[in-house]
Amino acid sequence: MKANCWYGTTDVRVENVADPHIINPRDAIVRITSTAICGSDLHLYDGYIPTMQQGDILGHEFMGEVMEVGPGVSNLKVGDRVVVPFPIACGACFFCKRNLWSLCENTNPNAVLAEKLWGRSPCGIFGYSHLVGGYAGGQAEYARVPFADVGPIKIEDGLSDEQVLFLSDILPTGYMAAENCRIQRGDTVAVWGCGPVGQFAIVSAKLLGAERVIAIDRFEERLRMARERAGADLTLDYSAVDINEVLDDLTGGRGPDACIDAVGMEAHLPGVWGLYDRAKKAMRLETDRGGALRQAIQACRNGGVVSVPGVYGGLIDSMPMGAFVNKALTLVSGQTHVHRYLRPLLERIQKGELDPSFIITHRLALDEAPQAYEIFKHKQQECVKVVLKPAERSARAPSERHDNVFGSGNGRSANGGSNGGGTEQVGGAAAGAAATGRTTTH
Numbered sequence: 001m002k003a004n005c006w007y008g009t010t011d012v013r014v015e016n017v018a019d020p021h022i023i024n025p026r027d028a029i030v031r032i033t034s035t036a037i038c039g040s041d042l043h044l045y046d047g048y049i050p051t052m053q054q055g056d057i058l059g060h061e062f063m064g065e066v067m068e069v070g071p072g073v074s075n076l077k078v079g080d081r082v083v084v085p086f087p088i089a090c091g092a093c094f095f096c097k098r099n100l101w102s103l104c105e106n107t108n109p110n111a112v113l114a115e116k117l118w119g120r121s122p123c124g125i126f127g128y129s130h131l132v133g134g135y136a137g138g139q140a141e142y143a144r145v146p147f148a149d150v151g152p153i154k155i156e157d158g159l160s161d162e163q164v165l166f167l168s169d170i171l172p173t174g175y176m177a178a179e180n181c182r183i184q185r186g187d188t189v190a191v192w193g194c195g196p197v198g199q200f201a202i203v204s205a206k207l208l209g210a211e212r213v214i215a216i217d218r219f220e221e222r223l224r225m226a227r228e229r230a231g232a233d234l235t236l237d238y239s240a241v242d243i244n245e246v247l248d249d250l251t252g253g254r255g256p257d258a259c260i261d262a263v264g265m266e267a268h269l270p271g272v273w274g275l276y277d278r279a280k281k282a283m284r285l286e287t288d289r290g291g292a293l294r295q296a297i298q299a300c301r302n303g304g305v306v307s308v309p310g311v312y313g314g315l316i317d318s319m320p321m322g323a324f325v326n327k328a329l330t331l332v333s334g335q336t337h338v339h340r341y342l343r344p345l346l347e348r349i350q351k352g353e354l355d356p357s358f359i360i361t362h363r364l365a366l367d368e369a370p371q372a373y374e375i376f377k378h379k380q381q382e383c384v385k386v387v388l389k390p391a392e393r394s395a396r397a398p399s400e401r402h403d404n405v406f407g408s409g410n411g412r413s414a415n416g417g418s419n420g421g422g423t424e425q426v427g428g429a430a431a432g433a434a435a436t437g438r439t440t441t442h
Helices: 041-045 111-118 161-168 170-179 196-207 220-230 243-250 271-282 291-299 321-326 338-350 366-377
Strands: 002-008 011-016 028-037 061-069 081-084 142-145 188-192 212-217 234-237 258-261 305-308 330-333 362-365 386-389
Touching (some): 041 366, 061 142, 081 161, 161 338, 170 305, 170 338, 188 196, 188 291, 196 212, 196 258, 212 243, 234 243, 258 291, 271 291
Parallel strands (some): 212 234
Antiparallel strands (some): 002 011, 028 061, 028 142
Protein backbone atom coordinates (compact mmCIF):
# COMPACT_ATOMS: atom_id res chain seq x y z
CA MET A 1 0.00 0.00 0.00
CA LYS A 2 0.96 3.66 -0.18
CA ALA A 3 1.63 5.65 2.96
CA ASN A 4 2.99 9.06 3.90
CA CYS A 5 6.24 8.43 5.80
CA TRP A 6 8.44 10.70 7.93
CA TYR A 7 12.15 10.82 7.04
CA GLY A 8 13.36 13.86 8.97
CA THR A 9 12.64 17.51 9.59
CA THR A 10 10.45 18.83 6.71
CA ASP A 11 11.00 15.56 4.84
CA VAL A 12 7.94 13.37 4.25
CA ARG A 13 7.56 10.92 1.37
CA VAL A 14 4.74 8.82 -0.03
CA GLU A 15 6.14 5.31 -0.33
CA ASN A 16 5.10 1.71 -0.84
CA VAL A 17 5.04 -0.16 2.48
CA ALA A 18 3.63 -3.45 3.72
CA ASP A 19 -0.12 -3.78 4.16
CA PRO A 20 -1.13 -4.02 7.83
CA HIS A 21 -2.54 -7.27 9.13
CA ILE A 22 -4.35 -8.52 12.21
CA ILE A 23 -1.94 -9.01 15.11
CA ASN A 24 -4.20 -9.15 18.17
CA PRO A 25 -7.77 -10.50 18.49
CA ARG A 26 -9.16 -7.00 19.12
CA ASP A 27 -7.65 -5.50 15.93
CA ALA A 28 -9.43 -4.36 12.79
CA ILE A 29 -8.07 -3.37 9.39
CA VAL A 30 -9.59 -0.24 7.89
CA ARG A 31 -9.36 0.87 4.26
CA ILE A 32 -8.94 4.60 4.59
CA THR A 33 -11.28 6.75 2.53
CA SER A 34 -10.36 10.14 4.02
CA THR A 35 -7.50 11.33 6.18
CA ALA A 36 -6.30 14.78 7.20
CA ILE A 37 -3.20 16.70 8.14
CA CYS A 38 -3.48 18.02 11.68
CA GLY A 39 -1.75 21.10 13.01
CA SER A 40 0.03 18.86 15.49
CA ASP A 41 1.43 16.85 12.56
CA LEU A 42 3.41 19.99 11.75
CA HIS A 43 5.20 19.63 15.09
CA LEU A 44 6.51 16.28 13.79
CA TYR A 45 7.26 17.79 10.39
CA ASP A 46 9.23 20.63 12.02
CA GLY A 47 11.20 18.26 14.25
CA TYR A 48 9.80 19.33 17.61
CA ILE A 49 8.73 15.87 18.82
CA PRO A 50 11.53 13.42 19.72
CA THR A 51 11.71 9.66 19.02
CA MET A 52 10.51 9.79 15.42
CA GLN A 53 12.18 7.17 13.22
CA GLN A 54 12.73 7.25 9.49
CA GLY A 55 9.87 5.55 7.70
CA ASP A 56 7.26 6.14 10.42
CA ILE A 57 3.78 6.48 8.91
CA LEU A 58 2.12 9.76 9.86
CA GLY A 59 -1.48 10.73 10.51
CA HIS A 60 -4.04 10.41 13.30
CA GLU A 61 -7.21 11.83 11.72
CA PHE A 62 -8.76 9.17 9.51
CA MET A 63 -11.86 7.16 8.68
CA GLY A 64 -12.82 4.44 6.26
CA GLU A 65 -14.30 1.01 5.66
CA VAL A 66 -13.69 -2.07 7.82
CA MET A 67 -11.99 -4.74 5.72
CA GLU A 68 -11.07 -7.31 8.37
CA VAL A 69 -11.73 -7.87 12.07
CA GLY A 70 -10.06 -9.98 14.70
CA PRO A 71 -11.99 -12.66 16.62
CA GLY A 72 -12.32 -10.35 19.64
CA VAL A 73 -14.22 -7.66 17.73
CA SER A 74 -17.95 -8.32 17.76
CA ASN A 75 -19.28 -4.77 17.37
CA LEU A 76 -17.90 -4.23 13.85
CA LYS A 77 -18.21 -6.20 10.64
CA VAL A 78 -16.64 -6.06 7.22
CA GLY A 79 -18.13 -3.21 5.24
CA ASP A 80 -18.90 -0.96 8.21
CA ARG A 81 -17.99 2.68 7.73
CA VAL A 82 -16.14 4.04 10.77
CA VAL A 83 -14.36 7.07 12.17
CA VAL A 84 -11.29 6.16 14.24
CA PRO A 85 -10.45 8.28 17.32
CA PHE A 86 -6.79 9.29 17.57
CA PRO A 87 -6.29 8.04 21.17
CA ILE A 88 -5.95 4.27 21.40
CA ALA A 89 -7.78 3.07 24.51
CA CYS A 90 -8.41 -0.35 26.02
CA GLY A 91 -11.76 0.45 27.63
CA ALA A 92 -11.04 -1.45 30.85
CA CYS A 93 -8.24 0.27 32.79
CA PHE A 94 -8.47 2.75 35.71
CA PHE A 95 -8.61 5.77 33.39
CA CYS A 96 -10.86 4.36 30.67
CA LYS A 97 -13.44 3.45 33.32
CA ARG A 98 -13.35 7.10 34.45
CA ASN A 99 -13.96 8.37 30.91
CA LEU A 100 -10.37 9.66 30.68
CA TRP A 101 -9.64 7.80 27.48
CA SER A 102 -6.46 9.61 26.42
CA LEU A 103 -4.81 8.48 29.65
CA CYS A 104 -5.32 4.75 29.01
CA GLU A 105 -2.71 2.71 30.87
CA ASN A 106 -2.57 -0.23 28.47
CA THR A 107 -1.93 1.10 24.97
CA ASN A 108 1.51 2.72 25.01
CA PRO A 109 4.15 -0.02 24.73
CA ASN A 110 6.82 2.67 25.17
CA ALA A 111 5.40 4.14 28.37
CA VAL A 112 8.86 4.19 29.95
CA LEU A 113 10.02 6.76 27.37
CA ALA A 114 7.05 9.02 28.04
CA GLU A 115 7.54 8.69 31.79
CA LYS A 116 11.12 9.94 31.51
CA LEU A 117 9.93 13.09 29.74
CA TRP A 118 6.52 13.75 31.32
CA GLY A 119 6.51 11.81 34.58
CA ARG A 120 3.60 9.63 33.47
CA SER A 121 2.55 8.22 30.11
CA PRO A 122 -0.60 9.04 28.15
CA CYS A 123 -2.28 6.51 25.88
CA GLY A 124 -0.92 5.27 22.58
CA ILE A 125 -1.61 7.57 19.62
CA PHE A 126 -1.67 6.80 15.91
CA GLY A 127 1.23 8.17 13.88
CA TYR A 128 2.68 10.41 16.56
CA SER A 129 6.19 9.24 17.51
CA HIS A 130 7.51 6.39 19.57
CA LEU A 131 6.91 8.33 22.79
CA VAL A 132 3.27 7.33 22.38
CA GLY A 133 3.71 3.85 20.98
CA GLY A 134 5.13 4.15 17.48
CA TYR A 135 1.80 3.13 15.94
CA ALA A 136 1.52 3.44 12.18
CA GLY A 137 -0.71 6.36 11.29
CA GLY A 138 -3.63 6.93 8.98
CA GLN A 139 -2.12 8.91 6.11
CA ALA A 140 -2.14 5.68 4.16
CA GLU A 141 -4.38 3.39 2.17
CA TYR A 142 -4.97 1.02 5.11
CA ALA A 143 -4.47 1.07 8.87
CA ARG A 144 -4.47 -1.46 11.67
CA VAL A 145 -6.76 -0.28 14.48
CA PRO A 146 -5.98 -1.85 17.88
CA PHE A 147 -8.82 -2.22 20.40
CA ALA A 148 -11.30 -1.83 17.58
CA ASP A 149 -14.06 -3.09 19.86
CA VAL A 150 -13.67 0.13 21.88
CA GLY A 151 -12.60 2.99 19.60
CA PRO A 152 -14.19 3.32 16.14
CA ILE A 153 -17.70 4.73 15.80
CA LYS A 154 -19.96 3.47 13.01
CA ILE A 155 -21.29 6.03 10.56
CA GLU A 156 -24.65 5.44 8.91
CA ASP A 157 -25.40 6.31 5.30
CA GLY A 158 -26.46 9.86 4.60
CA LEU A 159 -23.44 11.63 6.06
CA SER A 160 -20.41 12.41 3.91
CA ASP A 161 -16.84 11.72 4.99
CA GLU A 162 -16.23 15.45 5.26
CA GLN A 163 -19.11 15.89 7.71
CA VAL A 164 -17.78 13.27 10.14
CA LEU A 165 -14.02 12.91 9.53
CA PHE A 166 -13.10 15.46 12.19
CA LEU A 167 -14.78 13.42 14.91
CA SER A 168 -11.43 11.62 14.90
CA ASP A 169 -9.69 14.52 16.66
CA ILE A 170 -10.13 18.22 16.07
CA LEU A 171 -13.90 18.58 16.56
CA PRO A 172 -13.84 16.84 19.98
CA THR A 173 -10.61 18.72 20.77
CA GLY A 174 -12.23 22.10 20.13
CA TYR A 175 -15.35 21.03 22.00
CA MET A 176 -13.43 19.76 25.04
CA ALA A 177 -11.43 23.01 25.09
CA ALA A 178 -14.67 24.99 25.32
CA GLU A 179 -16.27 22.57 27.78
CA ASN A 180 -13.23 22.91 30.04
CA CYS A 181 -13.95 26.66 30.24
CA ARG A 182 -17.06 25.95 32.34
CA ILE A 183 -18.95 28.50 30.28
CA GLN A 184 -21.93 30.28 31.81
CA ARG A 185 -24.49 32.46 30.09
CA GLY A 186 -23.06 35.91 29.51
CA ASP A 187 -19.40 34.79 29.47
CA THR A 188 -16.75 36.22 27.18
CA VAL A 189 -14.30 33.68 25.78
CA ALA A 190 -11.07 34.61 23.97
CA VAL A 191 -9.52 32.07 21.60
CA TRP A 192 -5.87 32.30 20.57
CA GLY A 193 -5.30 30.63 17.19
CA CYS A 194 -7.84 30.34 14.36
CA GLY A 195 -6.56 27.11 12.87
CA PRO A 196 -8.92 24.12 12.75
CA VAL A 197 -8.97 23.48 16.52
CA GLY A 198 -9.45 27.18 17.21
CA GLN A 199 -12.35 27.33 14.74
CA PHE A 200 -14.06 24.40 16.45
CA ALA A 201 -13.38 25.90 19.89
CA ILE A 202 -15.20 29.05 18.72
CA VAL A 203 -18.15 27.03 17.39
CA SER A 204 -18.28 25.00 20.60
CA ALA A 205 -18.07 28.01 22.91
CA LYS A 206 -21.11 29.48 21.16
CA LEU A 207 -22.97 26.15 21.36
CA LEU A 208 -22.24 26.01 25.10
CA GLY A 209 -23.69 29.44 25.72
CA ALA A 210 -20.90 32.00 25.53
CA GLU A 211 -22.31 35.45 24.91
CA ARG A 212 -19.22 36.74 23.15
CA VAL A 213 -16.30 34.92 21.54
CA ILE A 214 -13.18 36.85 20.52
CA ALA A 215 -10.87 35.19 17.99
CA ILE A 216 -7.15 36.06 17.83
CA ASP A 217 -4.78 35.34 14.93
CA ARG A 218 -2.69 37.20 12.36
CA PHE A 219 -3.91 35.68 9.09
CA GLU A 220 -6.89 37.47 7.60
CA GLU A 221 -8.30 34.34 5.91
CA ARG A 222 -8.44 32.58 9.27
CA LEU A 223 -9.94 35.58 11.03
CA ARG A 224 -12.50 35.85 8.23
CA MET A 225 -13.42 32.17 8.62
CA ALA A 226 -13.77 32.70 12.37
CA ARG A 227 -16.20 35.57 11.77
CA GLU A 228 -18.16 34.21 8.84
CA ARG A 229 -18.25 30.46 9.49
CA ALA A 230 -17.38 29.73 13.13
CA GLY A 231 -19.45 32.52 14.66
CA ALA A 232 -16.84 34.67 16.39
CA ASP A 233 -18.27 38.01 17.50
CA LEU A 234 -14.97 39.88 17.22
CA THR A 235 -11.60 39.12 15.63
CA LEU A 236 -8.21 40.59 16.55
CA ASP A 237 -4.95 40.61 14.62
CA TYR A 238 -2.29 40.20 17.29
CA SER A 239 0.40 41.59 14.98
CA ALA A 240 -1.49 44.89 14.69
CA VAL A 241 -2.80 45.56 18.22
CA ASP A 242 -1.79 45.07 21.86
CA ILE A 243 -3.97 42.06 22.65
CA ASN A 244 -4.09 42.51 26.42
CA GLU A 245 -4.96 46.19 26.09
CA VAL A 246 -7.78 45.53 23.64
CA LEU A 247 -9.18 42.66 25.71
CA ASP A 248 -9.18 44.90 28.78
CA ASP A 249 -11.05 47.58 26.84
CA LEU A 250 -13.60 45.07 25.56
CA THR A 251 -14.31 43.65 29.02
CA GLY A 252 -14.38 46.81 31.09
CA GLY A 253 -10.92 46.13 32.50
CA ARG A 254 -11.88 42.73 33.92
CA GLY A 255 -10.53 40.39 31.22
CA PRO A 256 -12.21 37.44 29.44
CA ASP A 257 -13.94 34.89 31.64
CA ALA A 258 -12.05 32.12 29.86
CA CYS A 259 -9.08 32.00 27.51
CA ILE A 260 -8.34 29.15 25.09
CA ASP A 261 -4.81 28.54 23.79
CA ALA A 262 -5.37 26.71 20.51
CA VAL A 263 -1.86 27.55 19.28
CA GLY A 264 0.55 25.38 21.24
CA MET A 265 4.29 25.02 21.09
CA GLU A 266 5.06 26.97 17.90
CA ALA A 267 3.52 30.32 18.84
CA HIS A 268 4.61 33.42 16.93
CA LEU A 269 4.71 36.77 18.69
CA PRO A 270 5.88 40.15 17.42
CA GLY A 271 8.39 42.25 19.31
CA VAL A 272 10.66 41.39 22.21
CA TRP A 273 8.83 38.26 23.40
CA GLY A 274 8.92 36.74 19.93
CA LEU A 275 12.66 37.35 19.65
CA TYR A 276 13.17 36.04 23.17
CA ASP A 277 11.46 32.72 22.43
CA ARG A 278 13.30 32.21 19.18
CA ALA A 279 16.64 32.94 20.81
CA LYS A 280 15.97 30.57 23.72
CA LYS A 281 14.84 27.88 21.29
CA ALA A 282 17.95 28.34 19.14
CA MET A 283 20.16 27.98 22.22
CA ARG A 284 18.20 24.87 23.28
CA LEU A 285 17.18 26.58 26.52
CA GLU A 286 13.51 25.84 25.87
CA THR A 287 11.78 23.35 23.60
CA ASP A 288 8.41 25.09 23.12
CA ARG A 289 7.49 28.69 22.30
CA GLY A 290 4.81 29.61 24.81
CA GLY A 291 3.84 33.10 23.68
CA ALA A 292 0.11 32.41 23.30
CA LEU A 293 -0.11 30.70 26.68
CA ARG A 294 1.66 33.62 28.38
CA GLN A 295 -0.78 36.07 26.82
CA ALA A 296 -3.78 33.96 27.82
CA ILE A 297 -2.66 33.78 31.46
CA GLN A 298 -2.03 37.51 31.60
CA ALA A 299 -5.32 38.41 29.90
CA CYS A 300 -7.71 36.12 31.78
CA ARG A 301 -9.86 37.66 34.49
CA ASN A 302 -9.36 36.89 38.18
CA GLY A 303 -10.75 33.45 38.97
CA GLY A 304 -11.05 32.61 35.28
CA VAL A 305 -10.14 29.51 33.28
CA VAL A 306 -7.26 29.01 30.86
CA SER A 307 -7.99 26.01 28.62
CA VAL A 308 -5.13 24.56 26.58
CA PRO A 309 -5.96 22.27 23.65
CA GLY A 310 -2.75 23.40 21.89
CA VAL A 311 -0.02 20.76 21.88
CA TYR A 312 3.06 21.19 24.09
CA GLY A 313 5.81 18.62 24.24
CA GLY A 314 8.54 19.86 26.56
CA LEU A 315 9.66 22.98 28.40
CA ILE A 316 8.56 26.62 28.29
CA ASP A 317 10.60 29.46 29.75
CA SER A 318 9.39 32.55 31.62
CA MET A 319 5.85 31.49 32.38
CA PRO A 320 3.93 34.11 34.43
CA MET A 321 3.29 31.88 37.43
CA GLY A 322 2.86 34.93 39.65
CA ALA A 323 -0.13 35.98 37.57
CA PHE A 324 -1.45 32.43 37.51
CA VAL A 325 -1.35 32.06 41.30
CA ASN A 326 -2.37 35.56 42.37
CA LYS A 327 -5.29 35.70 39.95
CA ALA A 328 -6.51 32.29 41.20
CA LEU A 329 -6.72 30.92 37.67
CA THR A 330 -7.65 27.37 36.72
CA LEU A 331 -5.55 25.74 34.01
CA VAL A 332 -7.16 22.81 32.19
CA SER A 333 -5.44 20.78 29.49
CA GLY A 334 -4.79 17.28 28.20
CA GLN A 335 -4.95 15.14 25.12
CA THR A 336 -8.59 14.91 24.10
CA HIS A 337 -10.78 12.14 25.51
CA VAL A 338 -12.26 11.65 22.04
CA HIS A 339 -14.32 8.56 22.90
CA ARG A 340 -16.32 10.65 25.40
CA TYR A 341 -17.52 13.02 22.67
CA LEU A 342 -18.01 10.78 19.64
CA ARG A 343 -21.69 9.96 20.10
CA PRO A 344 -22.89 13.40 21.37
CA LEU A 345 -21.10 15.26 18.57
CA LEU A 346 -22.25 12.80 15.91
CA GLU A 347 -25.82 13.42 17.07
CA ARG A 348 -25.32 17.18 16.72
CA ILE A 349 -24.06 16.63 13.16
CA GLN A 350 -27.03 14.40 12.35
CA LYS A 351 -29.43 17.08 13.67
CA GLY A 352 -27.78 19.75 11.55
CA GLU A 353 -26.47 21.71 14.54
CA LEU A 354 -22.89 21.23 13.31
CA ASP A 355 -21.29 20.93 9.88
CA PRO A 356 -17.53 20.62 10.53
CA SER A 357 -16.72 20.50 6.79
CA PHE A 358 -16.57 24.30 6.61
CA ILE A 359 -12.91 24.30 7.65
CA ILE A 360 -11.72 22.30 4.62
CA THR A 361 -9.84 24.48 2.15
CA HIS A 362 -7.77 21.88 0.31
CA ARG A 363 -8.65 18.41 -0.99
CA LEU A 364 -5.68 16.49 -2.40
CA ALA A 365 -4.64 12.97 -3.28
CA LEU A 366 -2.49 11.04 -0.81
CA ASP A 367 0.33 11.17 -3.39
CA GLU A 368 0.41 14.92 -2.88
CA ALA A 369 1.02 14.74 0.88
CA PRO A 370 4.56 16.22 0.74
CA GLN A 371 3.29 19.28 -1.15
CA ALA A 372 0.27 19.44 1.17
CA TYR A 373 2.51 19.65 4.25
CA GLU A 374 4.38 22.58 2.72
CA ILE A 375 1.15 24.35 1.77
CA PHE A 376 -0.28 23.84 5.25
CA LYS A 377 2.92 24.77 7.11
CA HIS A 378 3.41 28.02 5.23
CA LYS A 379 -0.33 28.78 5.01
CA GLN A 380 -0.08 29.11 1.25
CA GLN A 381 -3.23 29.53 -0.84
CA GLU A 382 -5.11 30.57 2.32
CA CYS A 383 -4.84 26.99 3.60
CA VAL A 384 -6.67 26.16 6.82
CA LYS A 385 -7.29 22.40 6.54
CA VAL A 386 -6.10 19.69 4.14
CA VAL A 387 -7.99 16.46 3.53
CA LEU A 388 -6.16 13.68 1.67
CA LYS A 389 -7.95 11.02 -0.37
CA PRO A 390 -5.96 7.76 -0.59
CA ALA A 391 -8.12 6.38 -3.41
CA GLU A 392 -7.39 9.34 -5.66
CA ARG A 393 -4.28 9.96 -7.70
CA SER A 394 -2.74 13.31 -8.46
CA ALA A 395 -2.25 14.36 -12.06
CA ARG A 396 1.46 13.69 -11.60
CA ALA A 397 1.02 10.21 -10.20
CA PRO A 398 0.55 6.96 -12.09
CA SER A 399 -3.02 5.71 -12.06
CA GLU A 400 -2.23 2.02 -11.64
CA ARG A 401 -2.48 0.30 -8.27
CA HIS A 402 0.85 -0.67 -6.69
CA ASP A 403 0.47 -4.30 -5.78
CA ASN A 404 4.08 -4.71 -4.68
CA VAL A 405 3.48 -3.31 -1.23
CA PHE A 406 7.15 -3.35 -0.30
CA GLY A 407 8.25 -1.54 -3.46
CA SER A 408 11.63 0.10 -3.56
CA GLY A 409 11.18 2.24 -0.44
CA ASN A 410 12.17 1.40 3.11
CA GLY A 411 8.97 2.49 4.88
CA ARG A 412 8.26 0.88 8.22
CA SER A 413 5.65 -1.79 8.75
CA ALA A 414 2.07 -0.56 8.68
CA ASN A 415 1.27 -2.63 11.77
CA GLY A 416 2.90 0.02 13.95
CA GLY A 417 3.64 -0.15 17.64
CA SER A 418 7.28 0.08 18.68
CA ASN A 419 8.96 -2.73 20.53
CA GLY A 420 8.15 -2.20 24.16
CA GLY A 421 6.64 -3.66 27.29
CA GLY A 422 2.97 -2.79 26.83
CA THR A 423 0.07 -5.04 25.98
CA GLU A 424 0.25 -4.38 22.24
CA GLN A 425 2.26 -6.75 20.11
CA VAL A 426 4.39 -4.95 17.59
CA GLY A 427 5.55 -5.28 14.02
CA GLY A 428 9.03 -4.76 12.65
CA ALA A 429 10.32 -2.92 9.59
CA ALA A 430 8.96 -3.83 6.20
CA ALA A 431 11.21 -6.20 4.31
CA GLY A 432 11.35 -8.89 1.77
CA ALA A 433 8.02 -10.10 0.40
CA ALA A 434 5.22 -8.98 -1.87
CA ALA A 435 1.50 -8.90 -1.20
CA THR A 436 -1.42 -8.98 -3.55
CA GLY A 437 -3.76 -6.55 -1.80
CA ARG A 438 -6.22 -6.63 1.06
CA THR A 439 -8.76 -9.42 1.17
CA THR A 440 -12.08 -9.45 3.02
CA THR A 441 -12.15 -12.95 4.42
CA HIS A 442 -13.49 -12.19 7.90
